[in-house]
Amino acid sequence: MMAILAALVQPVEDPDFWWHLRTGRWIVEHAALPSHDLYTFTVPSHIWIDHEYLTEILMWLGYRIGGTFVVALGFGALTFAGFCLIWRTADVARRPYLIAGLGLALGGIAGGPIWGPRAQMVTFFFSCLELLWLRWYMRGSSRAIYWFPFVMALWANLHGGWAVGFAFLGVALLTEAVGWVLDREPGHLMRLRRLGLISLASAVAVGATPHGVALYLYPLKTLSSGAQQSLIVEWFSPNFHLNSMRPLELMIFLLIIAFALRRPSTYDLLLALATLGLALESVRHIALFVAATTPILIDHWSGIWNEHRRPNRLRPIATVRPWMAGVTIAGLLLIALTSGASMARGALAQNRMLAQSFPVGAANWLAAHPGVGTRMFNEYGWGGYLIFRLYPAPQRRVYIFGEAELMGDPMLLEYEDVQTVRSDWLSVLDRRRIDYVVDDRGGALTNALEATGQWRIAYQDHVSVILVRQPSKP
Numbered sequence: 001m002m003a004i005l006a007a008l009v010q011p012v013e014d015p016d017f018w019w020h021l022r023t024g025r026w027i028v029e030h031a032a033l034p035s036h037d038l039y040t041f042t043v044p045s046h047i048w049i050d051h052e053y054l055t056e057i058l059m060w061l062g063y064r065i066g067g068t069f070v071v072a073l074g075f076g077a078l079t080f081a082g083f084c085l086i087w088r089t090a091d092v093a094r095r096p097y098l099i100a101g102l103g104l105a106l107g108g109i110a111g112g113p114i115w116g117p118r119a120q121m122v123t124f125f126f127s128c129l130e131l132l133w134l135r136w137y138m139r140g141s142s143r144a145i146y147w148f149p150f151v152m153a154l155w156a157n158l159h160g161g162w163a164v165g166f167a168f169l170g171v172a173l174l175t176e177a178v179g180w181v182l183d184r185e186p187g188h189l190m191r192l193r194r195l196g197l198i199s200l201a202s203a204v205a206v207g208a209t210p211h212g213v214a215l216y217l218y219p220l221k222t223l224s225s226g227a228q229q230s231l232i233v234e235w236f237s238p239n240f241h242l243n244s245m246r247p248l249e250l251m252i253f254l255l256i257i258a259f260a261l262r263r264p265s266t267y268d269l270l271l272a273l274a275t276l277g278l279a280l281e282s283v284r285h286i287a288l289f290v291a292a293t294t295p296i297l298i299d300h301w302s303g304i305w306n307e308h309r310r311p312n313r314l315r316p317i318a319t320v321r322p323w324m325a326g327v328t329i330a331g332l333l334l335i336a337l338t339s340g341a342s343m344a345r346g347a348l349a350q351n352r353m354l355a356q357s358f359p360v361g362a363a364n365w366l367a368a369h370p371g372v373g374t375r376m377f378n379e380y381g382w383g384g385y386l387i388f389r390l391y392p393a394p395q396r397r398v399y400i401f402g403e404a405e406l407m408g409d410p411m412l413l414e415y416e417d418v419q420t421v422r423s424d425w426l427s428v429l430d431r432r433r434i435d436y437v438v439d440d441r442g443g444a445l446t447n448a449l450e451a452t453g454q455w456r457i458a459y460q461d462h463v464s465v466i467l468v469r470q471p472s473k474p
Contacts, residue, residue: 001080005076007108010116011346011353014117014118016119016402017071018384018389021388024059027056033050035047043407043411048406053157054158055122083108091299100298104298107293113244113283126155127291137191140187146198152202156206157209175266222404225409228404234282235283236282237283238283251294258296268299268300271296275292276289356463361461362438365466369458370395372458373435375397377434381402383398437466438465439465439467441460454469455467
């Protein structure tokens with residue numbers, strides 16, 4: 001668990017981090033929520049349902065205290081708290097320590113592409129909490145799930161992933177319904193009714209936000225957006241040709257083998273199938289798969305281990321000798337020092353990573369040359385960083401940024417036309433009166449603009465290039 005913490009405290013790499021941070025600052029400074037787009041000159045009239053406003057406020061307050069490291073540490077602690085809940089859900093204290101340790105480690109590694117300072121970790125944490133309460137309730141050991149409507153009210157003010165909570169409730173409801181149909185035990189019907197009431201109360205609780213009824217439609221708009229599903233990388237299906245996807249692939253195979261060797265409960269089977277479908281549909285849902293299936297893997301493989309192990313293998317140690325305690329303490333100190341060094345390296349590497357992934361130099365140049373350009377075309381993933389660095393300068397409003405639902409499908413498709421140099425790309429730039437472009441150095445758009453002879457390079461470095469439209473000749 002200590003080693004997992006080091007893996008969870010990641011430097012900032014998410015492009016959306018920066019506009020979230022700037023929005024949190026705007027909310028604090030204006031003591032209000034943005035009702036319309038603030039940052040673009042393209043869609044200023046679009047209504048903004050800022051479903052992450054509370055997380056953005058906390059991000060800005062943390063950044064104001066200690067920069068990106070404090071924010072990264074906070075999100076790492078939140079994700080680690082989710083793993084502590086997974087620990088409780090898996091009932092690790094009663095499992096063979098080898099199986100429990102490997103299961104937790106595999107879950108931590110499998111979610112590697114997702115962990116980091118991003119608002120989605122809020123949904124991971126609340127998913128882990130809900131799954132723990134549901135398992136306790138269905139075992140008859142706790143009624144903590146009765147508090148879930150209050151959790152849902154908080155969740156809906158922190159992140160738009162609250163809809164996942166209803167998916168997990170749906171799995172529990174279906175499990176109890178199947179149990180009632182198969183054996184007619186009254187307990188299934190009682191739990192079915194109570195879970196139904198909890199679901200209804202939770203649905204009402206979602207409305208306890210500044211956005212009211214409008215928030216209910218937000219997940220539907222996102223999931224039904226063809227442009228988002230086809231253009232935004234985190235909505236893509238996992239690419240199993242990448243080495244970073246190997247741990248997820250291993251988790252899937254181990255889950256299939258475990259179910260083949262040991263019959264799963266209806267709840268475990270439905271939960272695994274539901275979250276596996278989500279993970280295969282979108283990379284961003286891998287965290288939900290980890291939250292749901294890590295306890296299932298630990299439980300099933302613990303049972304398989306206990307059925308096949310020799311009686312004298314891994315039995316509890318009756319007496320802890322002093323040298324054993326010394327070795328254990330030394331091992332823990334070594335892990336703690338290694339984990340701390342890993343987090344420190346990540347913090348020290350933050351500026352270097354920024355310079356490699358974001359247009360730091362281009363933003364510096366634009367800030368130093370306020371008279372150059374009035375309307376920008378920018379690379380989608382850089383919009384958030386440019387907003388953070390240059391807002392509220394009117395001539396530095398971006399063309400597009402990472403709040404895809406706010407941008408809308410027509411805007412996303414228009415951006416794709418220009419970025420991929422389709423047949424109408426020049427007419428879009430003319431119609432929008434774009435006079436400078438911030439893009440990847442060596443990209444297709446950069447090359448196409450240079451080839452027209454109407455644009456000149458005003459700035460370039462190893463990451464980005466700024467091209468400025470030349471005045472038309474009389």
